[in-house]
Amino acid sequence: MSAVKLENPALDPALLQERRMLLKGNHAVSYGVMRCRPEVIAMYPITPQTPIVEKIADLALTGEIDAEIMTCESEHSAMSACITASLTGVRVFTASASQGLFLMHEMLHYASGARTPIVMPIVNRTLGSPWGFWPDQTDSLAQRDTGWIQFYTEGGQESLDMVIQAYKIAENPDVMLPAMVCHEAFYVSHALEPITVPSQADVDAYLPPFNPEHRLDVDRKESWGNVVTQEMFYRHRRDMGISMSHVPDLVTKADVEFAERFGRGYGGILEKYRCEDAEMYIVAFGAMCGTIREAVDQMREKNLPVGLLKIRLFRPFPVQAIQEAVAGIPRLVVMERNYSPGLGGILHQELKAALFGMENAPLVHGYLAGVGGVNVSVDRIEELTRKALAETPVVESVWV
Amino acid sequence: MAGDVLAEAFFQEGKYVQAFSSYGGAIRGTPVLTAIRVDDKPIRLRSNIDHPDAVVCFDSSLMGPALLEGSGPDTVVLLNSALEPEAFTEWGDLRVATIDGIAIAQKNGLGRxxxxxxxxxxxxxxGAPSLDVLARVVYEVSPRKNEENAQCARDGYEMVKMMASTAVAE
Structure with a gap:
């Protein structure tokens, strides 16, 4: 492992202003990280995440990022470095994807247990075997029990903005948990789009410096990582749950404050698109939501009353917000790009559990529409929507 | 790379663009694909392009049904080839244009x-992006031989050959 700290050259003040740039989704994330002023960035490349850390290295070279950059020998080491750095009370960043995320898995549990508010974008990619580089969210969804907050985004601008919001939420003293910002390979990670990079002054005003109550510091004489009793472990897990329960309201608040300052908001926990008088909501998360918007517009023109319910926060799973959002709606159809063999679509399963015990709960259809990154077009979404409206749902997620 | 340059030129003209390329599994020398959408409003689609307005083929030996999937009678097919557009009529009723990119590259000292x-x-x-903007972007983003690359863009603009059916938006 090597750590590099470069002498900071004088920066052109124009670089600190708001900038409109043509950026790949991954590079948008890098610029978002830059504005958050992390002090330690531990990184290991993996397709399709690599452009994030490559651009961070470029920005460190030009002095636009002033952080200690650690190039690690594996993702496991990168996460270990993040945890220890975060425990010293500094803001920390890393990013990963797919196979690399799985090598990190052990330390993901440690990071949340150690209450280190690390922010880590995940570029969703299929898992081997067989080998592929396609968008599929099973990689980050398989980390849903690790104690990390999880956001799913639709495009590069939302990913950039959510990195900033994620630090604000994760570092809140009532939370102190790490967060993943997940976007999909290919359609987001490698898509060039016009992106607004906010000004440094605005981000500084929105996101205060990280200043935790506890930290590893030889002068403070605090430590972390002692062996505990069963009762202490029990209390620790319960406390993590209490912290998780604070997250939904803070997500809403962070998005409202973000919209006030930056003029862009995303609805916080979830977003409803053209849901007025809908007979059915299409429930989805991630990049597919963009295509579903177009499909909803197309179907509304044909007088088919359907809307999109976009889930943005997946951990903690926002049960209350979802129940409120779907109250009175006869049907939901989940279209998703992930698969848990023996269980089904993960959003489908979690959504059904969230509706348990709800009076007049909607019928829920689950379609495995985009598993493995297969193309899901506007016409395909209309076809699946009509299919759901015409049939009785089954318990299982359906290969369509 | 060409896709990124084209996207940048449209972006500098104030358009919304979305461009994504095949990656990762690509082996040096094997075919790669880039898709570009251009619009006056934000682009929300996150799916493949089903019906392209134009197909640009940098190696005419790749011409075939796979490349033309989703193309219709209005799709313009631009091929890098020394041949006349009429040489490609075997592939169907297409609006074909050809450009002898290698001749232009060699004339300007860019090899192949x-x-x-x-x-x-x-x-x-x-009819878009404008040649001025494109040539400027090509100049800016070329890693070297900037003026030679810009001149290649201008020469390509002048020397493209079109079938009579390939209407030109001037």
Whole structure:
């Protein structure tokens, strides 16, 4: 492992202003990280995440990022470095994807247990075997029990903005948990789009410096990582749950404050698109939501009353917000790009559990529409929507 | 790379663009694909392009049904080839244009690097982006031989050959 700290050259003040740039989704994330002023960035490349850390290295070279950059020998080491750095009370960043995320898995549990508010974008990619580089969210969804907050985004601008919001939420003293910002390979990670990079002054005003109550510091004489009793472990897990329960309201608040300052908001926990008088909501998360918007517009023109319910926060799973959002709606159809063999679509399963015990709960259809990154077009979404409206749902997620 | 340059030119003209390329599994020398959408409003689609307005083929030996999937009678097919457009009528009722990118590249000292010439030809047959903006972007983003690349774009714009059916938006 090597750590590099470069002498900071004088920066052109124009670089600190708001900038409109043509950026790949991954590079948008890098610029978002830059504005958050992390002090330690531990990184290991993996397709399709690599452009994030490559651009961070470029920005460190030009002095636009002033952080200690650690190039690690594996993702496991990168996460270990993040945890220890975060425990010293500094803001920390890393990013990963797919196979690399799985090598990190052990330390993901440690990071949340150690209450280190690390922010880590995940570029969703299929898992081997067989080998592929396609968008599929099973990689980050398989980390849903690790104690990390999880956001799913639709495009590069939302990913950039959510990195900033994620630090604000994760570092809140009532939370102190790490967060993943997940976007999909290919359609987001490698898509060039016009992106607004906010000004440094605005981000500084929105996101205060990280200043935790506890930290590893030889002068403070605090430590972390002692062996505990069963009762202490029990209390620790319960406390993590209490912290998780604070997250939904803070997500809403962070998005409202973000919209006030930056003029862009995303609805916080979830977003409803053209849901007025809908007979059915299409429930989805991630990049597919963009295509579903177009499909909803197309179907509304044909007088088919359907809307999109976009889930943005997946951990903690926002049960209350979802129940409120779907109250009175006869049907939901989940279209998703992930698969848990023996269980089904993960959003489908979690959504059904969230509706348990709800009076007049909607019928829920689950379609495995985009598993493995297969193309899901506007016409395909209309076809699946009509299919759901015409049939009785089954318990299982359906290969369509 | 050519896709990124084209996207940048449209972006500098104030358009919304979305461009994504095949990656990762690509082996050096094997075919790669880039898709570009251009619009006056934000682009929300996150799916493949089913019905392209234009197909640009940098290696005419790849011409075939796979490349033409989703193309219709209005799709413009631009090929990097020394042949006349009429040489490709066997592939169907297509609006074909050709550009001899290698001849232009060699004339300007770029060997077999045809990107800039083909992009110039594209700008001509599609009527966008403007040649001025494209040539400037090509100049800015070229890692070296900047003026030679810009000149290739201008030459491509002038020397593209179109079938009579390939209407030109001037």
């Amino acid at each position: 690097i045809v990107n800039s010439a083909v992009l110039g030809a594209f700008a001509r047959i599609m």
